Amino acid sequence: MTILSYLKALNRAVSDEMARDPxxxxxxxxxxxxxxxxxxxxxxxxxxxxxxxxxxxxxxxTGIATGAAMAGRRPLIEYQxxxxxxxxxxxxxxxxxxxxxxxxxxxRVPVTYLIPSSGSRDGWAGQHSDHPYSLFAHVGVKxxxxxxxxxxxxxxxxAIRDDDPVVVFAPAGAMGRREDVDLAQLAPVPLGVGRTHRxxxxxxxxxxxxxxxDALEVAEELADTIDVEVFxxxxxxxxxxxxxxxxxxxxxRLVVIDDSNRSCGIGGExxxxxxxxxxxxxxxxxxxxxxxxxxxxxxxxxxxxxxTREQLRHAIHGVMKAGETKKEERP
Amino acid sequence: xxxxxxxxSPTPDSAGLYRTVRLIRRFExxxxxxxxxxxxFGGIHPYTGQEAIAAGTCxxxxxxxxxxxxxxxxxxxLAKGADPARMMAEIAGRATGLNQGRGGSMxxxxxxxxxxxxxxxxxxxAPIATGAAWAARCAGSDRVVVTYFGDxxxxxxxxxxxxxLASLWHAPVVFVCENNGFATTTRxxxxxxxxxxxxxxxxxxxxxxxxxxxxxxxxxxxxxxxxRARRQEGPTLLECVTYRxxxxxxxxxxxxxxYRTPEEVQLGRFLDPLDIQGARIDDGLRARIDADIEALLDxxxxxxxxxxxxxPATALDHLYADGTIARAGAL
Numbered sequence: 279m280t281i282l283s284y285l286k287a288l289n290r291a292v293s294d295e296m297a298r299d300p301x302x303x304x305x306x307x308x309x310x311x312x313x314x315x316x317x318x319x320x321x322x323x324x325x326x327x328x329x330x331x332x333x334x335x336x337x338x339x340t341g342i343a344t345g346a347a348m349a350g351r352r353p354l355i356e357y358q359x360x361x362x363x364x365x366x367x368x369x370x371x372x373x374x375x376x377x378x379x380x381x382x383x384x385x386r387v388p389v390t391y392l393i394p395s396s397g398s399r400d401g402w403a404g405q406h407s408d409h410p411y412s413l414f415a416h417v418g419v420k421x422x423x424x425x426x427x428x429x430x431x432x433x434x435x436x437a438i439r440d441d442d443p444v445v446v447f448a449p450a451g452a453m454g455r456r457e458d459v460d461l462a463q464l465a466p467v468p469l470g471v472g473r474t475h476r477x478x479x480x481x482x483x484x485x486x487x488x489x490x491x492d493a494l495e496v497a498e499e500l501a502d503t504i505d506v507e508v509f510x511x512x513x514x515x516x517x518x519x520x521x522x523x524x525x526x527x528x529x530x531r532l533v534v535i536d537d538s539n540r541s542c543g544i545g546g547e548x549x550x551x552x553x554x555x556x557x558x559x560x561x562x563x564x565x566x567x568x569x570x571x572x573x574x575x576x577x578x579x580x581x582x583x584x585x586t587r588e589q590l591r592h593a594i595h596g597v598m599k600a601g602e603t604k605k606e607e608r609p
Numbered sequence: 610x611x612x613x614x615x616x617x618s619p620t621p622d623s624a625g626l627y628r629t630v631r632l633i634r635r636f637e638x639x640x641x642x643x644x645x646x647x648x649x650f651g652g653i654h655p656y657t658g659q660e661a662i663a664a665g666t667c668x669x670x671x672x673x674x675x676x677x678x679x680x681x682x683x684x685x686x687l688a689k690g691a692d693p694a695r696m697m698a699e700i701a702g703r704a705t706g707l708n709q710g711r712g713g714s715m716x717x718x719x720x721x722x723x724x725x726x727x728x729x730x731x732x733x734x735a736p737i738a739t740g741a742a743w744a745a746r747c748a749g750s751d752r753v754v755v756t757y758f759g760d761x762x763x764x765x766x767x768x769x770x771x772x773x774l775a776s777l778w779h780a781p782v783v784f785v786c787e788n789n790g791f792a793t794t795t796r797x798x799x800x801x802x803x804x805x806x807x808x809x810x811x812x813x814x815x816x817x818x819x820x821x822x823x824x825x826x827x828x829x830x831x832x833x834x835x836x837r838a839r840r841q842e843g844p845t846l847l848e849c850v851t852y853r854x855x856x857x858x859x860x861x862x863x864x865x866x867x868y869r870t871p872e873e874v875q876l877g878r879f880l881d882p883l884d885i886q887g888a889r890i891d892d893g894l895r896a897r898i899d900a901d902i903e904a905l906l907d908x909x910x911x912x913x914x915x916x917x918x919x920x921p922a923t924a925l926d927h928l929y930a931d932g933t934i935a936r937a938g939a940l
Contacts, residue, residue, distance in 0.1 A: 327747065333777075338736045338770030345740025348725060349675075350748065369767075373733055377726065382709035383927035384720040418928070418935060441930035470933070516933055554940065 282464075284455045287427040288316045288394060288448060290464070291434035292354060296324050299352060302438060303328040305339050306356035314394045316356060336362050340369035340391075347387045348377065354390040354438060360408045363393065363445070371417045374443040390437040391445045396423075397488070397537050398573055398580055399450035407573040407580070411447045411486070412538040415515035415547070420444040420469055422513040425490035427457040429512055432467030440469065449537070451488030470516035474525065478507035481531040481594055484522065484548055485510055489535045489585060496590050504598055514544050522548070523556045530559035531597040535585050540566040560600035563593040619832045622668065626824040627886040628898050629664035632905070633684040634883055636693055637855070639906050640683065640700055640714075644859045648914060650702050653714045656684035658854035661882035662787050663688035665827025666755055666847075669835050675723040675741055675754040677734035680715045681787075681853075682727030685757055691719045693905060694912040703916035710919040711927065725754075731792075732758055732765030735784065739775045739844075742782040746841070753838040755783045755831070761792030763805050772812040772844075779843035783834045784809065786846060787821065789853040790877075794868035809846035821849030822880040825889070852877035 282290075296302045304317055310331050312318040321329040332339040336357065343353040357363060363370070374387040397409035414421040420442055424430040430448060437444035475490060476497050483506055485493035490510045497506035509525050511518055526532060532552050536545035545564035552562055565585040573580050637657045644652050656663070663684035667676070670689070678685040686696055691707060699706025700714050707717050718726035725741060728734040738756035745752040762768050763786060775782050792800050806816035815837075820826040827849055834845035854877065856862055887895050925935050 333770075333773060335770035335774065337767040338739075338774050341733065341736025341767060341771070342740035342743065342774065345677075345725070345737035345742075346744040347740070348720075348737070349741040349744035351744045368730065368733065369736070372730060373728075373737065378930050379925070379927045380708060380712045380716045381718040381720070381726055381927075382707075382711045383930075384708070384718055385725070386930035388930075420929075420933070442933070 279458045280461050281456050282427045282459045282461070284427045284430050284448065284453050285315055285394070287431040288392070288434055289318055291431045291438070292317065293320060293323065295435060295438045296320065296328060301350060301352045302354065303330065303346070303351055304354050304356065305330050305332055305343055307332055307334065307358055309356055314356065314358060316392065316394045336365045337369055340366035341373060343389045344369060344374045344377070344387055347374070347389045348385045352388045352438060354392060356392050356394065359406050360393050360396040360410060360447070361405050363391070363410060370443060370445070371419060375417065375419050378442065386441045387443050388441050389443045390434070391443070392434065392448065393446070394448045395450040395453055396447040397449045397451060398584060401575070401577070403575040404572045409447070409449070409537045411445070411514055412542065412544040414445045415517070415544050416542065418515060420513065421447070421515045422469060423447045423449065423487040424512060425452055425487055425510050427455055428459050428464060429467055429473065431464050433469070433512060435466045436469055439466065444469070447487065449488040452491070455491070467512065469513040470518055472509055472511040472518035472521040474507060474509055474521070476506065476508040478505040479528055480505040481533060481597055482507045482509055482522070482525040482529045483590070483594065484532065484534045486514065486536045486544065489537060492587050493535055493590065496587050496594070500591065500594065504594060506594065519551060522552065526552060526556045526558065530557050532558060532562035533590065533593045533597055534562070534564040535590050536564060536566050537585060538566055539571050540569045560597045563597055565589045565593055618829060619669070621825045621828045623825070623886065623889040624894055624898065626664050626668055626828065627890050627895065628902070629668070629688050630660040630824055630882050630886050631898060631902050632693065633660040633663060633687050635902055635906050636687060636697070636909070637683060639910055640697065641855070641859060643701060643910070645862070648701050649714070651713070652859035653683070653700060654681040654858050655855035656681050658878070659787055659789060659821065659851045660684055661824040661827050661886070662785065662821050662849045662851060664882070665824040666785055666831045668828050669831035670753065670755065673723060674752050674835075675725055675738070675745070677725045677738040677754070677756045678717070678727035679734070679757050679759060680727065680729045680731070681759070682717060682757070683714065686717045686719065686724055686727065689724050690722045691717070691724060694909040697909040697913040698916045701913040701916070702918065703913055704919040705912070705916040732762035732768040734758065735762070735768045735771040739771050739780050739782050742775075742780040743778060746781055751781070751839045753781045753783060753835050755785055757785045757787060759792065760786060760788040760790070760797045760801060760805060762786070763808055764800060769808065772809055772814055775844045776812045776814050779841055781838035781841065782844045783831065783838060784814070784844060784846040785831075786848045787851055788848055789851050791853065791857065791868070793857045794866055805848045806846065814844050814846050816846040816848065819847050819849045821851035822882050822885060824882055824886045852880070854878055
C-alpha cells in the first residue's frame with residue numbers, strides 16, 4: 279500500500295492518460311512550471327508540444343481547446359482559479375457543450391476542465407473562492423466533484439476519456455487529503471455513479487466534495503444515537519438518482535450538505551427530486567452557502583458563509599425529530 | 610500588408626467563381642422567399658451582396674481544408690461544397706438537413722467536407738478555427754483553416770486574444786473579416802477605433818485590405834494567405850470590403866429599422882459581384898450556368914419542402930456524444 283495524496287492522484291491521472299493516449303494534451307497558465315503542482319513533471323515526460331503554457335487569455339485558449347478537440351485532440355485545461363470559469367463560460371457552455379446537438383451528432387468535443395482548489399482556499403477573498411459546480415450541472419455540462427484521492431484519480435481519468443466536455447472540481451478543502459491505496463487498484467470511476475462512504479439506516483446525508491469528510495466526522499460523532507448513511511454523488515451531472523433512491527428507501531430521511539449558494543444550487547435539486555420521486559418520512563433539509571454568497575476576506579467572515587458541521591448536526595437532529603412525529607402519526 | 614509570396618499567381622477559374630456567386634445569390638433569394646412564405650421557423654441573415662468573399666476564399670482551398678462560418682453563413686457553407694438541397698432542408702428545419710434540423714441557418718455544419726459549423730456568437734469561431742489549425746499541424750498535416758467573421762467581431766476580446774495566440778504559434782489559419790459596413794445597425798466607423806488591418810498587424814499578423822466585391826481579387830489574396838499558412842509562416846488577415854444588400858436579418862423586412870437610406874443601399878448595390886464576375890465569361894456560358902442553377906435550386910426547394918420534419922421525441926438526440934440521457938422536463 280502507498281499513501282496517495284489528492285494532488286498526486288490528479289497528477290497521476292493526467293500523466294497516465296497522456297501516456298496511454300497521445301491525443302491528450304494540457305493547456306493552462308503556468309502549467310510547465312506547474313504552479314499548482316497538478317502538472318508537475320509532465321513537460322519533462324511529454325514535451326512542450328503536449329503541455330502548453332497559455333497567456334492570460336482564458337476565452338481564447340478555451341475556444342482553441344474546443345477546435346482542437348473537434349480535430350481529434352483531448353485537451354485538459356487547468357484553470358488556476360474557479361472564477362476563471364466565468365470568463366470561459368461562453369466557450370464551455372455555449373460552444374463546447376452545444377456542438378454535438380447543434381450539428382446533429384457530427385462532432386464531439388472531448389475537453390476536460392480541471393479546477394484544482396475550488397471553493398474557499400483560505401484568504402483569497404471574493405473573486406477566488408467560488409464553488410460554481412451547480413452552474414455546470416444546471417446547464418447540463420458533465421460535472422464531477424471528487425472527495426477522495428482515489429476518486430480524484432478515477433473521475434479525472436473518466437473525464438479525460440469522456441467524449442463530451444467535463445468539468446472536474448477539486449475542492450480546496452479536499453486537496454490535502456491522503457489515502458492509503460494500492461496503486462495497482464486505481465481505476466476509472468464512471469460518471470453518474472455515487473458512493474456510499476458509510477452505511478446507515480436512520481438518515482441519508484448527501485455530501486458534495488470536501489464536505490463528505492465533514493459528514494463522515496459528524497456521522498461518527500452521532501453514531502451512538504443516530505445511524506447516518508453518507509452518500510457522495512461524486513458527479514453532479516449526470517447524477518446517481520438511483521443510488522440516492524436506494525439510500526432513501528432504507529432511511530426515508532434526507533439532509534444535503536452542499537457548498538453551493540442556496541438558490542438554484544444542486545442541494546435544491548436533490549431535495550426537489552427526492553420530494554417528487556423518492557421515499558421520505560420527514561421534510562428534507564439542506565445546508566448550503568447563503569443566497570448569492572460573496573465570500574468576504576476576513577477568516578471569520580469567510581467561514582461564516584460556508585456549510586458547517588454544527589449546521590449539519592442540527593439538520594440531522596431536525597429530520598430525525600420530524601421523522602419521529604411522522605412515524606407516530608402513521609396508523 | 611501581406612507579402613507577395615513565392616508561388617506566382619494561381620489562375621482563377623472565372624466560370625467556377627461566377628457559378629458559386631450565382632449559386633449563393635439565388636440560394637439566398639429562394640431562402641428569403643421561404644422565410645416570407647412561412648416555411649422557415651424564425652428567419653435568416655441573408656448573405657446577398659457578399660458572395661464574392663465566400664466564392665473567392667473557398668476557391669483557394671483544398672477539399673480537406675477547413676472553415677468556420679458565421680450567423681450569416683449560407684454563402685460559406687455552399688462555397689465549401691455543401692449540398693444546396695440539404696442546406697435548404699436545414700434552413701427549413703427538416704430531418705434531411707445538414708444537421709438533421711438541429712442547427713438551422715446559424716449553425717449549418719458539414720464536417721465531412723471541412724465545415725466546422727456556422728457560429729451564432731460573433732467572433733466565437735476564431736479560437737475554434739485556430740485550435741483545429743493547431744491540431745492539424747501537430748498531426749503533420751498541411752491543412753489550412755479559414756475562419757470568417759464580420760467587422761463587428763474585431764471588437765470581441767476573444768478574437769483579439771486569438772490573434773495573439775495564432776501569431777505566436779504560427780497557426781495555419783486565415784482570418785477573413787467581411788467588412789460589410791455594419792455590425793447589425795452600427796456603422797464600422799462608429800465601432801472600430803484604428804483600423805481592422807491594424808489590429809492584426811499589432812499582433813504581427815500580415816493584413817491586407819481586399820476588394821470584397823471582386824471574386825478574383827478575393828481569390829488571389831486568399832491564395833497568397835493560404836500558401837503562407839501551408840508553408841508554416843503563420844496566419845494572415847484579409848479585410849474584405851463589401852456591402853450587405855439585404856437586411857441584417859429578415860426581421861428587418863417587417864421591422865424596418867432606420868440605419869441606412871434606400872438611396873445608400875441603391876448606391877451599395879452599384880457594385881455587384883454577379884456583374885463583375887459575369888462580365889469575365891461569355892454570355893452563352895453565363896446563361897447555361899444560370900439555367901443549371903435555377904434547376905438545382907428548384908430541386909433543392911422541392912427536396913426541402915418535401916422532407917419530413919424531425920420527430921419531436923428525438924429533440925434531445927445527440928446532446929451527449931456517449932448517449933447519456935437527460936431527464937425529461939416533466940416526470
